[in-house]
Amino acid sequence: MNNLNNNGSQEQKSKYLPKLISGEHVGCMGMSEPEYGSDAVGMQTKAVKVGQEYEITGNKMWITNAQYADVAYVYTRTGTGKKDLTTFIVEKGTPGFTVSKEIHKMGMRSSPTGELSFQKCRVPEANRVGKEGDSVIHMMKNLEIERITISGISLGIAQACLDQCIKYAGERKQFGKTLANYQLIQKMIAEMYAETEAMRRMLYTVCYEYDQGNRSNNLASAVKLQLPKMATKIALDAIQLHGGYGYSREFPLERMMRDNKLNEIGAGTNEVMIMIIAKNLLNEALKH
Ligand SMILES: Cc1cc2nc3c(=O)[nH]c(=O)nc-3n(C[C@H](O)[C@H](O)[C@H](O)COP(=O)(O)OP(=O)(O)OC[C@H]3O[C@@H](n4cnc5c(N)ncnc54)[C@H](O)[C@@H]3O)c2cc1C
Known part of the structure; x- marks a missing residue:
């Protein structure tokens, strides 16, 4: 559309x-x-x-x-x-x-x-x-928007994983205490939070720039490279934090990991994002 x-x-x-x-x-x-x-x-x-x-x-x-x-x-x-x-x-x-x-x-x-x-x-x-x-230009310009949009799906998945982990850490007891008491679990949650916020702020900043009419093929590709990759890591960490329940279909975490994996492939793979960014940066550098 x-x-x-x-x-x-x-x-x-x-x-x-x-x-x-x-x-x-x-x-x-x-x-x-x-x-x-x-x-x-x-x-x-x-x-x-x-x-x-x-x-x-x-x-x-x-x-x-x-x-x-x-x-x-x-x-x-x-x-x-x-x-x-x-x-x-x-x-x-x-x-x-x-x-x-x-x-x-x-x-x-x-x-x-x-x-x-x-x-x-x-x-x-x-x-x-x-x-x-005319259509190579149409395609490239539209792919930039698609890449930013797809990254929003990864942000949503990361946030949902974090929310679920905080909830579970407060409920699940092992060794007589909830998981929230253990520093290894705290580390996972704190890192998930920092990663999710980094994703959010990167995505929102680039969306804002696009809304202002400042398009950047490199930034759209960088968003698409970073957010899906980080969300896959967060989803895997969330499964780990839930132990066997994380691996089961009783919780939505394994689905979120499977869903997010597509975002590292569709509309251009991680490797293609790297190729685009490297080509743009190096072409620019070699001009001088
Ligand atoms: C669920 C799903 C929905 C999709 N929806 C659509 C859609 O609606 N419309 C549409 O047109 N397409 C759609 N796609 C296609 C999608 O854009 C492609 O799958 C994607 O661009 C990768 O192409 P490929 O699958 O042929 O992989 P390939 O291009 O065969 O790549 C295979 C591997 O080789 C790597 N690779 C390729 N070339 C290089 C290179 N030069 N250097 C280093 N590594 C390289 C890739 O990164 C990848 O890891 C969809 C794909 C999926 C899975």
């Missing part, structure tokens, strides 16, 4: 956004492919112009909401250059467009994931977003 709002025509926005915003319709976004994940710009799904239409052929992998989407926002290759990418809006039911696979995951299990298949799928030219070849 953010991408369409920033880059779509007035007609496209009027047609699709109201129902997506109200929740009457569900959308999905197809960028990743079976053979092109981190190297998203290498994608091979093609759109070829045929009269007043485009014919799309290819597959999109790991697509959130694939099975339930009324409308898909699909990145395609429209030329031979590395950056010749163009986006199309494809409605459910368009001939040649199917959901070819449902993917079962270790976490985020209430968020459905599937594979999209396009076999000579014809869409009208009016469904092209922007001009041919």
Whole structure:
């Protein structure tokens, strides 16, 4: 929706956004492919112009909401250059467009994931977003927002783990005293608190900067690198603090750890965040 709002025509926005915003319709976004994940710009799904239409052929992998989407926002290759990418809006039911696979995951299990298949799928030219070849910029700008947003999920998970640990330390007794009495437990809770606050303040500061119009690819990537990683550590510590109960499904901690692990992978892995930051910093340094 953010991408369409920033880059779509007035007609496209009027047609699709109201129902997506109200929740009457569900959308999905197809960028990743079976053979092109981190190297998203290498994608091979093609759109070829045929009269007043485009014919799309290819597959999109790991697509959130694939099975339930009324409308898909699909990145395609429209030329031979590395950056010749163009986006199309494809409605459910368009001939040649199917959901070819449902993917079962270790976490985020209430968020459905599937594979999209396009076999000579014809869409009208009016469904092209922007001009041919515009979409690398659309994609990069939208990924920055997605990375910041995903990091908010990690902050929520870290806070929930901390809250649960404080509660449990006050209730669970071993050796005749509650866990809260033991310095090793206190250390875990104090560190969780310090880490969660560091996450919160980093995220909020970067969100504030974006709200002011000060975008920074490096800061968005740094947030995405730090917050999911820290939340995985906090969730593992929280499981440890709960002992066997932490490992069981009686408490939500193991689920939070599994859910958060996705945030280290989706919208660009930790390693890709490191590559982006290093490239930006070193390119800048080498200019002087
Ligand atoms: C649950 C889920 C939902 C998703 N939802 C969507 C969606 O809605 N739409 C969409 O388009 N995509 C979606 N994705 C895809 C996601 O963005 C990709 O999974 C992610 O970008 C990584 O790509 P990959 O899985 O192909 O891993 P790969 O790119 O194959 O990477 C495998 C490993 O190699 C590392 N690696 C890759 N290249 C390098 C390098 N040059 N140097 C060092 N290490 C490297 C990676 O960091 C990773 O550790 C989703 C993924 C998941 C798991």
